[in-house]
Amino acid sequence: MINTLLGMAVNAETQRPVLSTVTGGLSGACVKPIALRMVWQVYHAVKVPIIGLGGIMNATDAIEFFLAGATAIQVGTANFINPRVTMEIVDGIAAYLERKNIGSVRELVGQLKVG
Numbered sequence: 180m181i182n183t184l185l186g187m188a189v190n191a192e193t194q195r196p197v198l199s200t201v202t203g204g205l206s207g208a209c210v211k212p213i214a215l216r217m218v219w220q221v222y223h224a225v226k227v228p229i230i231g232l233g234g235i236m237n238a239t240d241a242i243e244f245f246l247a248g249a250t251a252i253q254v255g256t257a258n259f260i261n262p263r264v265t266m267e268i269v270d271g272i273a274a275y276l277e278r279k280n281i282g283s284v285r286e287l288v289g290q291l292k293v294g
């Protein structure tokens with residue numbers, strides 16, 4: 180769902196679009212609030228496995244997606260900033276589980292406390 184978000188960039192000096200296609204797929208940290216909301220809504224609407232993605236830049240972001248209802252996560256844009264990011268995310272998730280005394284990521288899925 181998240182890869183259907185279209186964005187646009189404008190160069191004020193040239194007064195032209197930055198992208199030759201004028202609009203293009205929006206990704207990275209700016210889409211995270213929208214992606215999280217989508218995962219949370221789908222989790223509560225249908226019982227299907229959900230891959231959470233969109234703006235996951237670190238382990239905390241990944242954990243947020245598990246809490247919203249994702250059963251797995253995917254990392255795109257962050258790899259362009261830090262090629263080691265996925266291993267750092269794996270380590271960060273493990274550290275979070277240990278600190279919280281939680282046995283498995285499965286125990287996080289959909290556990291967002293609302294109200």
Ligand SMILES: Cc1cc2nc3c(=O)[nH]c(=O)nc-3n(C[C@H](O)[C@H](O)[C@H](O)COP(=O)(O)O)c2cc1C
Pocket residue numbers: 181182204205206207208210232233234235253254255256257
């Ligand atoms: C360079 C690049 C190429 C992408 N190519 C595809 C693609 O071929 N098919 C697709 O469904 N999504 C594609 N996406 C969208 C990603 O799957 C993802 O939905 C989006 O980037 C949000 O996640 P992110 O913030 O972790 O990058 C691409 C994204 C980037 C940055």
